[in-house]
Amino acid sequence: MSKSLNSIDAVNYDLTEDFLHGVIAIPARKALKKEKIDSLEKLSDYSEKEIMQLHGFGKNTMMKLKDYMQENQVFFKEA
Template sequence: MAKSLISICAVNHVVEKGNFLQGVIAMPARRALGKEKIDSLQKLSDYSEAEIMQLHGFGKNAMEKLKNYMKENNVSFKNN
């Protein structure tokens, strides 16, 4: 039961500005998300993988780490 509560909290939790995904992806990718005002996993799920990859500062490495983190938190990108 606790595992599902963690997932729900992670999806709905909005962290302080600048700390979203800290320790998950590098600063250039976090800045790119910040410029788009993406500061939660919920907002991130409104975008497709292709849309995020177009952001300046995102590359294959950041995307792979981000997808793994999203999978751990039961969140996914929208379908194209």
């Protein structure tokens, strides 16, 4: 007998855990969480260079993050 989707328990997510979910990979999201960056507003207090130094951030992740920020009219601070 196969499981129905209705039998799967729903998981309660912490909104801060969901920050950038589906935008960047888990290692990069964990690095931001470690730095207590849990909103685009807080992210805009950092330069691109500062964020690139965090674990999990490379060119591809930064490109995805910058695209997402631009869609939301948020930008990194000038270095």
